[in-house]
Amino acid sequence: MSTQPIATPAVKSAPPQGLHSTLKQFLLDNMVTTLFLIICALGLWVSGLPLTFVISDLIHRISRNGVLILALLIPVMAGMGLNFAITLGAMAGQLAILMVVHWGIGGVPGVALAAVLSIPMAVLFGILIGKLLNKTRGQEMITSMITGMFASGLYMLLLMVMVGSAVIPIVNPEILLGTGVGVKDTVDLAIVSRAIDNLWSVSLPITGLASAALMLLYYGSKLLAKQTTGPAQARRSGIKLGLIAAVAIAAVSGWIMTTDSLLNMVTVPVATFALVALVAIFNLFIITTKIGQDFRAVGQDQHIAKVSGINVDRTRIIAMTISTVIAAWGQLLMLQNLGNLRTYGAHEAVGMFAIAALLIGGASVSRATVGQALIGMVLFHTMFLVSPQAGKALLGDAQLGEFFRAFVAYGVIAASLAMHAWKRTMATRKRLLS
């Protein structure tokens, strides 16, 4: 249950004094995230999975899912809610990678070409969804969800019936079914497998030390720089927290290196993480630009935005287009990591999983940040990872753990949507009464 306010107030109500009540306030403000933190910790403990395994798997899951979840942020900012139609972006990515594999272009050039090829498709899809959502104002989320399913049908029509037939006459026994018509259910992506991941892999403790150094540099420079915006105290405590975290990460990494822990063997796909970081930075950067301010204005109130001279429809279409392109690239990172393509299934749950993760991180339908995406990913994937084993340990059945995690994914979305709509009706009623 999200406790985020509908629109973030410029000034937060004065926090109650004392550490105890501050902590209480913090937990109340972050109820969902706290709840999942507890679930994950318990699950981790009950499942008895080795920490090394969990961390190593988590690193790969986050690296391959990171960009997809970040694709959700801009539409939320533009007031269009959670973009269930990132599945269309994922489809664009899949079509691009199928082309690349068909032409036999492997490695980094293959993935790069697929990234370029996916752009025109994703832009087209984004514009179409944006136009449709402009016709279904107030019902954006259900529309984006149904659009995802509708497009899935067209995608199946294209790949099952048209490819290999007279419409798209290609011949490639590697990709196509024995009959020569229709793409196989699973396509081997060996030639692009791990192309980005393997570009630059570094062991976990060294990555830890390096990122600690970067954090020290960043927060250090912030400490020295003249303060420009925001309340001084909050700023200073933020910097303090950052510096402490950096030192802690460095200390833990250094300590791991001195032991013969298996964590020394865990590698981090630095290049993939760098791409995730780039997209995160892009999301932060765009807020400072004109179009970013337009997104925000449109998201807060379309009428006021219109009156102040913003082309609302166009802004919303741009938001969807950027989101779709990012999603296409996100799916490419996912596919190169997995090494195979489930042609007719890989895109289906993409939207739902990314959205559930974002919400678990504390985001709501109207507010989502990079930080929430990051926290949400860690918690969601930890839960995903430990659920089967925890189910087995607790109830003697791994299947129950799998059912549980699916229920949580759907349930958290349902609860979040209901809370948001509930708050909105309450706000409307209050406005009517006053």
Added chain:
Amino acid sequence: MEKLRTIVKEVGLPRIIIMAFLALLIVLAAAYRIPLVPLLGAVMTRTLINGLFVLAMLPAIVSGIGPNFGLPLGILAGLIGLLLAVEWNLTGFTAIFVAMLTSTPLAIVVGAAYGWLLNKVKGSEMMVATYVGFSFVSLMNIGWTLLPYRSPVLRWPIGRGLRVTITVADFFQGVLDGFWDFSVGGFVIPTGLILAFLIPCGIVWLFMRSKTGLAMKAVGDSRQFAEASGLNVDRYRILGAVLSTVIGAIGIVVFSQSFGFIQLYEAPMFMGFAAVAAILIGGASVRRASISNVIVGAILMQALLVIALPVAGKIIVGGIGGVAEITRIIVSNGIILYALAQVGGGD
């Protein structure tokens, strides 16, 4: 020309496309000498067993909560009743009635809670309903594993929980299908099934003309107006949700006895979408619907799906397995998108 344009506007372009597509399929079926009589029989049976799901949309739309994407809630209630009938080793009509009678109170309770929730989220009913439906289907996945049903017909012989599909051939398969059925020139008329669809349709039709039904319609037409005339808007919306859920529960009983299997786990997940699509194809909007929309929609939807398969088999060289599925996905989601675009727009 002007007249043609008004007709197109009134019927809706997607509906015209769907009907033209259906006409094309029928012509092609005739051209390829695919025997039409068995196809017609299949269309009829499938229309009748899916019809109640489409009917379940009517009270929801009329009361103003919109197409009931949360239909899986009713279906889950019905499944629990069906499992009880099998658990108690009941057969024939007794089994069907017991399944309906046990699931109805459950559906009423669930429907009332669901209606209460939908009252809290006015304006976002469709999205909330969809995900509440999904959540309960996945919650019941845990339920099917843990519920204390004992019958060996229901449980896996080894391992935990209930089977994914349960055969009801020894219990009540075809009880309604075979009731008073007769054959006209090789074409079987399943009187029982027809009654099982038309009687509820008649009841709902009468209900809509009763005082309560008219009040419900007023609530659905304009909340503000209904409130101003002293109607308890929230209560009528809950009534709509309850009716829809109960019809959904009875619908799955009729469906399963004809289909021959009780399908658990993921099966109910997307049943709501097909029903929403069907009533929309029949000419309803997300704000307006009638019994004729239900009947026409159910027939058109099933005709499309049944006839598409053998025709595709003649035309397409490769795998035809996916074609019926592709048709269903494109047609049903396409019509839902169209209906959404009709309400929205504006400012």
